[in-house]
Structures are given as C-alpha cells and as structure tokens.
Amino acid sequence: MGDFKAQNPDRFFQVGIAEANMIGMAAGMTIGGKIPFTGTFANFSTARVYDQIRQSVAYSNKNVKICASHAGLTLGEDGATHQTLEDIGMMKMLPNMTVINPCDYNQTKAATKAIAEHKGPVYLRFGRPKVPNFTATDQKFEIGKAVVFNEGKDVTIFATGHLVWKAIEAGQVLAEKGIDAEIINIHTIKPLDKNAVLQSVRKTKCVVTAEEHMKNGGLGDSIAQLLTTEFPAPIEMVAVDDTFGESGTPEQLLAKYGIDTKDVIAAVEKVIKRK
Amino acid sequence: MNKFLSMLETLENTSKTMADITKLERIASQVRRDIVRMVHANNSGHPGGSLGCTDFFVALYFEVLKHNSANFSMDGKNEDLFFLSNGHISPVFYSVLAHSGYFDVSELATFRKLNSRLQGHPTTHEGLPGIRVASGSLGQGLSVALGAAQVKKLNGDSQLVYTLHGDGELQEGQVWEAIMYAAGNKVDNIIATVDFNGRQIDGDLDDVLPMGSLKAKWEAFGWDVLETNGNDMKTILNTLSEAKNRTGKGKPVCIIMTTEMGQGVDYMMGTHKWHGSAPNDEQLVNALSQLEETLGDY
CATH class of the missing domain: 3.40.50.970 (Thiamin diphosphate (ThDP)-binding fold, Pyr/PP domains)
Structure with a gap:
C-alpha cells in the first residue's frame, strides 16, 4: 500500500x-x-x-x-x-x-x-503472520478454480489460506504412515469449484476441510453443503468451534484452538475410519 | 448577507420569469398527485417526506441538473449526479425520474409490487434508469456521493454531485464520518441538502433525539452552509443557484432546507403521522382534490 x-x-x-x-x-x-x-x-x-x-x-x-x-x-x-x-x-x-x-x-x-x-x-x-511462501511467483490466478497440490487416493484435504501449508505438512506425515492424501487448495470459497470438489471426493470417498475460521459459515460448511446434496461422504472439519479467540502467539493459538498440523492429521485418521 | 450577494440574488430572482416558475409548480402538483396515488395503490410507502421534498426534486431535475435521461449511463460522465440517501422517499424520486424521461410514467403503477423495478426503496438491482446506488438503510448516501465526487475530479469532470438527506438520518454516525472527510479533503464539487422537516418516523426530532443547530454542526465540520425554504419554488431555485456558485472554492456546500412534511395535502401537514402510512380511499379523494392534475395521471 x-x-x-x-x-x-x-x-x-x-x-x-x-x-x-x-x-x-x-x-x-x-x-x-x-x-x-x-x-x-x-x-x-x-x-x-x-x-x-x-x-x-x-x-x-x-x-x-x-x-x-x-x-x-x-x-x-x-x-x-x-x-x-x-x-x-x-x-x-x-x-x-x-x-x-x-x-x-x-x-x-x-x-x-x-x-x-x-x-x-x-x-x-489474508493474514498477518509470516508463513512459508511456497506457490510459484509466476502463477496465473483463476478465480473459482481449485488448485491440486498433491494427488492422492485415500482422503481429500480441502484447505484454504494459512491452513494450506498445514495440510501440506500433514500430508508428509500421513505419507509416512502410508496414507495417500489428495491436497487441494480452495483459494476461492465463493464461487466454489464444485467440479473439482466432486471429482476428488468421488475418488477418495472421504473429506477433511481445514481453515482458520469458524466451522459455521466457513469452507467446511460450503463443502458439506455441496456433498450432502451431490455425493454424501464422511467429512471432518478442522476449524474453530463456536468460540472467540484470545491473546497469544499465532503458533500457540493454532494449537489451542485445534487448527494446526496435528489436528489435520487427526481428522484424516478419524475420517478414514468412517469410510 | 453582503450587498453584492443580495444584488446577485435580485438578479437571479428576475432571471426566472413567472412563467418558468409556474411551469415548475405545475409539474410539482402532478408529482404530488402521483405520490399519493402510488402510496394509496399498494397501501404502503412514505408520502410525508416525498410531498415535502417535491419542490426540491422538481427544481433539481427540471432546472438545475445537467443530465441525460434518454440515455442513462451508470458512470454519468460529464453529467451532474444526484444521490438520494433517505431512500424511503422513493415515490417522489420515481415520479420525477419518470416525468424527466428516464422511464415511462405508466411504470409508476408498479410501485412496491412484485416483479417491479420500482422497489420500496430505490435500487440498481432491477436496472431502473436514473438510480446509481441502493439506498434505504440510512446514512450511506453521502459517502457514496463523496466517492463519485472524488472520481469526477480524477476524471477532470467539472460537473457536480448533489445529495439529499433526511434530518433524522443525520442521527446515523456514518453521515458525520463523511461530513468530516469532505471538509478535510476539500471536496468542493458536492452540494448536500438536508430535508429539515423536523419530524421522523417516531415523532418530532426534538422529542426523539434533539440535535441542536444543524447549521452550526455542519459549519463546525467545515462546510459552507446555506439555509432555505424548500417549499417555495423561486427560493429553491435561487438557493441551488447560489450553492452552485459556492462550489469549487475549497469547501463542500450544504443546504439546510426547511420543508413541511406532507406539503400540499392539508391533513398530512403538521404531523409525523404520514411519514410512512398510506391514505385510504376517502383520504385519497380528499388529497387529490387539493392537487391540480396538470400533466395527466399515469
């Protein structure tokens, strides 16, 4: 500015x-x-x-x-x-x-x-803290077009904002555990890339959403709404559950409010069992 | 007022012939008929403020504004722009837009009905020519007008931006954010008019929330303030002309315009009761008997 x-x-x-x-x-x-x-x-x-x-x-x-x-x-x-x-x-x-x-x-x-x-x-x-800068400098940004970071077959992780990096970290840990996660960056919450969501979930049959937002009204809510009507599948939401935040460092807050890498991993393990 | 200004005013007074004034007053009479008929037809709407501001609207649209009603453009480049901030007086706005040629007067019959472009409060959503932003939730119009005024300067467009606000509307805090911004940034291509009828939906202003001197408040915020009688055509024309003369001098211009809510229909005057209620069949006949049909009813 x-x-x-x-x-x-x-x-x-x-x-x-x-x-x-x-x-x-x-x-x-x-x-x-x-x-x-x-x-x-x-x-x-x-x-x-x-x-x-x-x-x-x-x-x-x-x-x-x-x-x-x-x-x-x-x-x-x-x-x-x-x-x-x-x-x-x-x-x-x-x-x-x-x-x-x-x-x-x-x-x-x-x-x-x-x-x-x-x-x-x-x-x-967008957010305040310094987070890893991992996407391409020359990328073309298409509004409403989801970006697949990792193709997988066992579960789809739809993440947005800072939680995309957390999902990538989680994906590495899950791979070591033998879980092949598809990781998709939903940078446009609205309009939602319905085709990308449905195409992935038809393959993996279960979903984790991850975002730095309330469960109510967030990305998970949008994806659940779509899947409920088009392709019902087990879903776990990594998001803040109907509470206000508080003072703390970004890392402490993500951990306390359950929206960190470990929470994405736990959600994946839980949702796969629900398949 | 100094001698020079009063001389100017005399000149202005004589420049408008009685025939011109009479022509505008005849339009105003028809607009007032339209207002009570529109509100009666769907048993809802806001006749009081609409009737009070009729003379101002007619003066503005038929004499003051440089505007292109035949080919409405949202951007309004090289045209004067008008923003109605107190959107609830939509009946007068719609009637004046129609008679100015923005759309056919027959469309006034659809006011507040399903599938109409004439929504209860003005909106761009249905694409009605003449409307540039939605209003109804109060207090937002001056900010929008300031944005448009700033862009006129950026575009090298010397036409002006006009607004109208209710006096009760000034209780909204956003209005004062905008008032402060305009003076602080010398937005001197805007003329904001306040419909000072002293009444709002819940009663007299002084009973609901006494606001003290509006003139002193606007002046304290750095505006050049004029006061006028909004129910006398000649006076309004003179005031708008004087206001225009005062633009471009480093200060935004405000007109505190005293009006009578319900002006032109005797039983609607002197009360806040007709702010937002419609006349019944009998009351309609009574109202119309007081307003000459001059251009033909829609």
Whole structure:
C-alpha cells in the first residue's frame, strides 16, 4: 500500500478511522469507472461495515475490492477484539460477492491482480503472520478454480489460506504412515469449484476441510453443503468451534484452538475410519 | 448577507420569469398527485417526506441538473449526479425520474409490487434508469456521493454531485464520518441538502433525539452552509443557484432546507403521522382534490 501511495498519490485516499465512510466512498468511486480497493483489518472490513457492504456494494453490485488483512486467529496478541473468525461466512452469504482466501504471498499477489480484472464485488482475505511462501511467483490466478497440490487416493484435504501449508505438512506425515492424501487448495470459497470438489471426493470417498475460521459459515460448511446434496461422504472439519479467540502467539493459538498440523492429521485418521 | 450577494440574488430572482416558475409548480402538483396515488395503490410507502421534498426534486431535475435521461449511463460522465440517501422517499424520486424521461410514467403503477423495478426503496438491482446506488438503510448516501465526487475530479469532470438527506438520518454516525472527510479533503464539487422537516418516523426530532443547530454542526465540520425554504419554488431555485456558485472554492456546500412534511395535502401537514402510512380511499379523494392534475395521471 505504501508503494502504491508513493507512486499514485492522487489515487490513494486516506479516510481515517472511518470504515463505514470508506466502504461507501469505494462504492461511489465505481461510478465514473474506477476500481477501488479498500484496506484494513478483516474484522473492520466486514463485521463493522456489514450493512454498508450489503447495501452500497453487494446489492448495488459495485466493482469494489475489499482487501482484508489480519484475518483469523493468527493476528495473535491483540486478542479477540481484532481477530475475526466469522468473515468468510458473512461475506459468502451476500449475493454478488466473490470470496477469496489465498494461501501465501505469491498467491495473494496473483489474486490481487486477478480481482482487478474481475468485474463485481470481491472480498480478498489474508493474514498477518509470516508463513512459508511456497506457490510459484509466476502463477496465473483463476478465480473459482481449485488448485491440486498433491494427488492422492485415500482422503481429500480441502484447505484454504494459512491452513494450506498445514495440510501440506500433514500430508508428509500421513505419507509416512502410508496414507495417500489428495491436497487441494480452495483459494476461492465463493464461487466454489464444485467440479473439482466432486471429482476428488468421488475418488477418495472421504473429506477433511481445514481453515482458520469458524466451522459455521466457513469452507467446511460450503463443502458439506455441496456433498450432502451431490455425493454424501464422511467429512471432518478442522476449524474453530463456536468460540472467540484470545491473546497469544499465532503458533500457540493454532494449537489451542485445534487448527494446526496435528489436528489435520487427526481428522484424516478419524475420517478414514468412517469410510 | 453582503450587498453584492443580495444584488446577485435580485438578479437571479428576475432571471426566472413567472412563467418558468409556474411551469415548475405545475409539474410539482402532478408529482404530488402521483405520490399519493402510488402510496394509496399498494397501501404502503412514505408520502410525508416525498410531498415535502417535491419542490426540491422538481427544481433539481427540471432546472438545475445537467443530465441525460434518454440515455442513462451508470458512470454519468460529464453529467451532474444526484444521490438520494433517505431512500424511503422513493415515490417522489420515481415520479420525477419518470416525468424527466428516464422511464415511462405508466411504470409508476408498479410501485412496491412484485416483479417491479420500482422497489420500496430505490435500487440498481432491477436496472431502473436514473438510480446509481441502493439506498434505504440510512446514512450511506453521502459517502457514496463523496466517492463519485472524488472520481469526477480524477476524471477532470467539472460537473457536480448533489445529495439529499433526511434530518433524522443525520442521527446515523456514518453521515458525520463523511461530513468530516469532505471538509478535510476539500471536496468542493458536492452540494448536500438536508430535508429539515423536523419530524421522523417516531415523532418530532426534538422529542426523539434533539440535535441542536444543524447549521452550526455542519459549519463546525467545515462546510459552507446555506439555509432555505424548500417549499417555495423561486427560493429553491435561487438557493441551488447560489450553492452552485459556492462550489469549487475549497469547501463542500450544504443546504439546510426547511420543508413541511406532507406539503400540499392539508391533513398530512403538521404531523409525523404520514411519514410512512398510506391514505385510504376517502383520504385519497380528499388529497387529490387539493392537487391540480396538470400533466395527466399515469
């Protein structure tokens, strides 16, 4: 954002601590043909301005890109007031809204360019902590297209955001245990890549979802909804279970709230037994 | 007011002939008929504020705005833009848009009915020409208008952005975020008008939430503020002209416009009762008897 401001001072608008006005102004800026990107913490990008997004952006179908940092628990020490585990749910419930949750720096960069090309409201969610940067620098980001990281036959792990790396770590441990996991990065929660999900589950017959979000309203919820109607299969969800977060380091919080590598492994072992 | 300004006003007063004023007043009478008929037809809607703001809407759309009603474009480049923030007074908005040529007046008969483009509150969702953003949930319109105004500057577009807000709507905090932003960033291509009728859905403003001096508040936030009588066509035209003169001088411009809720229908005036309720058959006949049919009912 700093670089953008330095290079384009006339197209950078500092609104102060006034999120509602920010969202409204962004909606207005689309009138006249601009593509506004808004930036603040995920909690203040969503919950604080839900009605503004609902009426002025989603219902009005404005070409606004809501870019939300510090999502999930891994914001860490600030605690639950600044963490959000509900944002994906809130955003995906809005008609017209596209919801994207990339997994690392390279993918976030590619997604940022892709959403500028996409016409319509977008919610782009990313986190605060330094996480491994493992996707390709020159990747092409296709909105609504799942990315298969590892083909497997025993179970499908659908992960999004930071949990994609955790799923890859889990996959390595599971391989040592003789479990062949298919790992798929669902960077676009909405629209969900239904074909990719169904194709994989028809092969593996069981599912683990992994995300830094509430179970209610998250990726797992979307996948369960699809499978229930199209291809019922056992599913375990690695997500936060109806509770607020708290202060702590990102690592401590992921461990305490059950969304770490070990939790993905445990969920896989459990769901395979349910096949 | 200094001597120069009062001279200007005199000039303005004489520049509009009585015939022009009469023509606008005749349009306003028809718009008022449309409002009570639309609200009566589906037994819901907001006639009070609509009737109070009719003269303002007619002045704006038939005299002040540079706009292209035959070929509506969402971007409105090189056109003046208007945003209705208090969307519940949609009846007056729809009637004026229709008579301005955005869509056929016969469509007013669909107001608030299933499958209509004329939703209870204005929206872009059904593609109704003339509407650029949804409004209804209060307090959001000024922010949207500011965004559009900033983009006009970026695009080198010298046309203006106009807004209308309810006085009760100013109780929403977002409005003050926008008011603060506009002055702090010298957004001087915007004219925000407040419909100051002193009433809101639950009663008189002063009983629901006393707000003190609106003029002092807007001025304290850095706006150039005019006050006017919103139910006198000549006065409104003069005020809008003066407001336009004050744009481009480093300050956003606000008009505190005193109106009478229910203006033009005697039993709807002097009360908040008709903020959001519809007349019955008998009351409709009474209302229409007070409003001359000048352009033909839809």
